[in-house]
Amino acid sequence: MQLPVSFSERMQRLLGDEYNAFVAALEQTPPVSIRVNKAKAPISPGLKPVPWASSGYYLPERPSLPLTRCCMPGRIMYRRQALCFWSRL
Incomplete structure (x- = not known):
């Protein structure tokens, strides 16, 4: 998934170590x-x-x-x- 750079940077600042889990969740098919x-x-x-x-x-x-x-x-x-x-x- 290609996220906008500004969004990615902001979420990395907000989530810190949890950012990779956040991106992985976005790539899953929602229930x-x-x-x-x-x-x-x-x-x-x-x-x-x-x-x-x-x-x-x-x-x-x-x-x-x-x-x-x-x-x-x-x-x-x-x-x-x-x-x-x-x-x-």
């Missing part, structure tokens, strides 16, 4: 998570919960669906029905 409206939708078995969000769950892979849909293993639910929401947890 995909959703928030589930538990009043409207059951939780699919096998989803790993997001530790700091009671309605958040990690998906095993990034779905290739239109943004109007939400995917859980074994079923597709529609966002319009407010069953689940894309989230950056």
Whole structure:
């Protein structure tokens, strides 16, 4: 990943010894998570919960669906029905 020089220099000053770990984290694929409206939708078995969000769950892979849909293993639910929401947890 090519970061702007001014950003890299500033982050090196701020993070010190932790800068390399910061850059390595930026190069990783971010996890995909959703928030589930538990009043409207059951939780699919096998989803790993997001530790700091009671309605958040990690998906095993990034779905290739239109943004109007939400995917859980074994079923597709529609966002319009407010069953689940894309989230950056």
